[in-house]
Amino acid sequence: MSRPKRYPGSRIILTILVLATLTIITLDFRGYTSGVVGRAKSIAHDVVQPFQVGVTDMLRPVGSYLDSIFQTGSLIQENQQLRSENSFLRQKLLSTAYMREQLKQISTLEKLPYIGSIPIMTAPVIAGASSNFESTIELGKGASSGIALGMPVVGYSGLLGTVIDVWSSGCTVRLLSDPHSVIGVRVGVNGPYAMVAGTGNGGKLTVDYIAPGTQLQVDTPIYTSGLNGAIFPPGIPVGYVSKVNSTTNASGDESVQATMSARLSGFQYVDVLQWVQGSQ
Amino acid sequence: MGTGITVIGMVRVLKVIMLLVVTEVVEVSLLVHVDILGAHPTFMVLIPIVSGYFMGSSTGAVMGFLSGMTADLFVPTPFGLTALIWICTGYLAGLSAGLLSTTTDGDAATGLSGIGSGMQVPNQTGAVPIALVCMLLAGSAQVGYGLLGALFGVPAMLTGYLLRSLPATVVGAVVGAGPMLVAVRWAFKRDGIHAGKRGALFSAVGPRGVLHR
Numbered sequence: 001m002s003r004p005k006r007y008p009g010s011r012i013i014l015t016i017l018v019l020a021t022l023t024i025i026t027l028d029f030r031g032y033t034s035g036v037v038g039r040a041k042s043i044a045h046d047v048v049q050p051f052q053v054g055v056t057d058m059l060r061p062v063g064s065y066l067d068s069i070f071q072t073g074s075l076i077q078e079n080q081q082l083r084s085e086n087s088f089l090r091q092k093l094l095s096t097a098y099m100r101e102q103l104k105q106i107s108t109l110e111k112l113p114y115i116g117s118i119p120i121m122t123a124p125v126i127a128g129a130s131s132n133f134e135s136t137i138e139l140g141k142g143a144s145s146g147i148a149l150g151m152p153v154v155g156y157s158g159l160l161g162t163v164i165d166v167w168s169s170g171c172t173v174r175l176l177s178d179p180h181s182v183i184g185v186r187v188g189v190n191g192p193y194a195m196v197a198g199t200g201n202g203g204k205l206t207v208d209y210i211a212p213g214t215q216l217q218v219d220t221p222i223y224t225s226g227l228n229g230a231i232f233p234p235g236i237p238v239g240y241v242s243k244v245n246s247t248t249n250a251s252g253d254e255s256v257q258a259t260m261s262a263r264l265s266g267f268q269y270v271d272v273l274q275w276v277q278g279s280q
Numbered sequence: 281m282g283t284g285i286t287v288i289g290m291v292r293v294l295k296v297i298m299l300l301v302v303t304e305v306v307e308v309s310l311l312v313h314v315d316i317l318g319a320h321p322t323f324m325v326l327i328p329i330v331s332g333y334f335m336g337s338s339t340g341a342v343m344g345f346l347s348g349m350t351a352d353l354f355v356p357t358p359f360g361l362t363a364l365i366w367i368c369t370g371y372l373a374g375l376s377a378g379l380l381s382t383t384t385d386g387d388a389a390t391g392l393s394g395i396g397s398g399m400q401v402p403n404q405t406g407a408v409p410i411a412l413v414c415m416l417l418a419g420s421a422q423v424g425y426g427l428l429g430a431l432f433g434v435p436a437m438l439t440g441y442l443l444r445s446l447p448a449t450v451v452g453a454v455v456g457a458g459p460m461l462v463a464v465r466w467a468f469k470r471d472g473i474h475a476g477k478r479g480a481l482f483s484a485v486g487p488r489g490v491l492h493r
Contacts, residue, residue: 009338010336010337010371013338013341014337014371017341017342017344017367020345021348021364021367022360022364024363025358025359025364028358028360037359040353041353044354045353048308048309051308051309055309055310056309059310059313127308127309127312128320129312129355130312130351131355131357132319132320132322132441132444132448132449133355133357133437133441133445134356134441136356164356174356179435179436179440199436199440200436200437200439200440200441201439201440
């Protein structure tokens with residue numbers, strides 16, 4: 001049994017590699033490598049995608065079974081949450097007719113863009129995030145289907161995220177729940193403007209920069225603001241206020257907690273809105 | 281032959297490339313579907329750990345660089361971030377082999393020349409030490425990644441993701457240590473062709489001491 005020897009050269013190699021990597025990170029941050037790295041990423045994704053699609057198609061039938069094995073705790077929690085939501089919806093049912101009429105009027109007046117004339121591309125979800133430190137999904141349609149960087153992605157009940165990487169046959173979508181996601185919103189139909197950020201903790205969001213003294217209630221809906229230069233068209237449901245024990249930052253603005261409208265799992269298809277920043 | 285690219289070096293480099301590609305394909309195609317408490321296991325980080333543990337700190341660091349760069353092709357974080365963490369992980373794996381005093385051919389400290397030369401992973405390996413090292417270093421790599429992410433201005437990488445990802449990482453390390461050992465051993469297996477005296481593909485980088493048995 002021989003104890004490994006260490007040579008001074010190993011430290012030199014370590015230093016060279018660390019410096020090389022730091023240089024690459026710096027160049028990437030400054031955007032100097034975006035062309036080369038972007039092309040390499042695109043090729044890598046195109047090579048891997050057939051395997052991803054194949055495995056996803058193969059596993060989908062047993063996916064829910066596997067989920068049930070590994071996620072029993074969260075399923076129980078989700079079940080309780082759904083029961084609570086069901087109860088809430090029963091109460092709301094009485095006023096639905098009135099609300100429907102209101103919604104119809106609002107839709108007619110404001111013409112919610114995602115229902116309106118924005119072209120939609122339905123795309124299959126082929127994989128989740130390849131790293132545990134991000135909330136992203138990969139879709140099976142990309143540049144060849146007209147999908148471009150920055151396009152909003154919506155699920156059944158609201159905004160899911162935005163396209164952050166695209167290659168010929170697929171794209172990566174950063175979900176709203178990712179901590180890097182920050183979007184401009186309006187709390188309530190005519191409420192204050194604010195910023196919503198992901199927390200990396202399921203569908204929980206934080207709503208920041210709410211004007212001081214604003215009175216908010218639980219379940220107040222949150223929509224994309226659509227202000228000039230916004231990265232999303234206005235009126236897309238984002239979520240609803242889930243906790244109103246607000247905190248105040250140094251400038252006096254308030255923050256509350258919210259929950260995403262769209263579910264983060266269990267969907268197989270999403271819609272990519274073929275809308276890019278400034279096209280409204 | 282001492283200065284040229286040897287056949288054994290080329291074969292070994294191709295095998296290493298294949299190891300990286302196949303592991304990454306398995307990771308992004310299959311492992312992303314395995315959900316353990318909201319996270320999935322990762323095998324890519326095991327490449328520098330196992331390589332470093334058996335081949336020495338330098339080879340571990342080089343394999344960390346290569347596998348990190350490969351992994352970075354599939355994540356939206358700054359290019360090179362994963363590589364930075366895994367270089368250190370591979371290097372630490374080499375040091376841990378010394379600490380645990382396991383059976384080894386010795387630390388080659390050869391870096392890239394270790395990949396291209398006549399080195400190979402020994403056959404006698406303890407299952408418990410390697411599983412333990414994989415578990416600890418894979419977990420440490422996750423913690424390092426979270427810390428670095430927080431330093432880059434995303435505190436949620438520590439608060440939101442890190443705790444959730446640790447169980448999956450640890451389980452993945454324990455389960456993947458065996459198959460990765462087999463894969464790394466195959467990649468670094470001597471092919472029956474004698475390398476040159478310093479029969480490395482990049483012998484200028486390897487400082488010294490390419491070991492031949």
